[in-house]
Amino acid sequence: MKRLFDLLCSFIGLVILFPFFLFIAICIITTSRGGVFYKQTRVGQGGKDFKLFKFRSMKTGSDKGSLLTIGSRDSRITPIGSFIRKYKIDELPQLLNVLFGDMSLVGPRPEVRKYVNLYTTEQKQVLMVKPGITDFASIEYSNENEILGKATNPEQIYINDIMPAKLKLNLRYISEKSFAVDLKIIFRTLKKILFH
Secondary structure (H helix, E strand, C coil): CHHHHHHHHHHHHHHHHHHHHHHHHHHHHHHCCCCCEEEEEEECHHHCEEEEEEECCECCCHHHCCCCCCHHHCCCECHHHHHHHHCCHHHCCHHHHHHHCCCEEECCCCECHHHHCCCCCCHHHHHHCCCEEECHHHHHCCCHHHHHHCCCCHHHHHHHHHHHHHHHHHHHHHHHCCHHHHHHHHHHHHHHHHHC
16 A cells, blocks of 8 residues: 555656756756766665665765755755755655655655664664655754754764654654554645745
């Protein structure tokens, strides 16, 4: 049921959004050097790596430094990148990941290996399910970049405070997961993006 829902929604979403994708692609390549998409290795279900797709919102090569972005004071973010990140437009290409089966619409957000290596045995339970585009943690920490932007040591704050809190919400999702919960998270996510 969940996989069929993911397939239908991702396929329909990609077809409907295709003209919008073209418009965003033109904006990206005409305002900064580099490609349209940014692909990053994330850890998926069962601890397996996969390539996560995003619209490129930062200058090419920016990921050679910190893996965290720190809000408006992060000079690596392009002008169009700031806009598409604000409205989560940069995440839309992950519909391709859903279509390919690497991700689900709803599930724990996939993390990079560097931080997954810090998980406790309990926290590693989030790797038992397919990662998603959105989840409880994405809604709760929609302002994560702003929080990190105010921190003197963003990575320390992420590792010690934000990451454990997000993983706690992810474990809650796993214990409660159902089609009804997924729909609730999708609608809450859309509400957050449109009205926050």
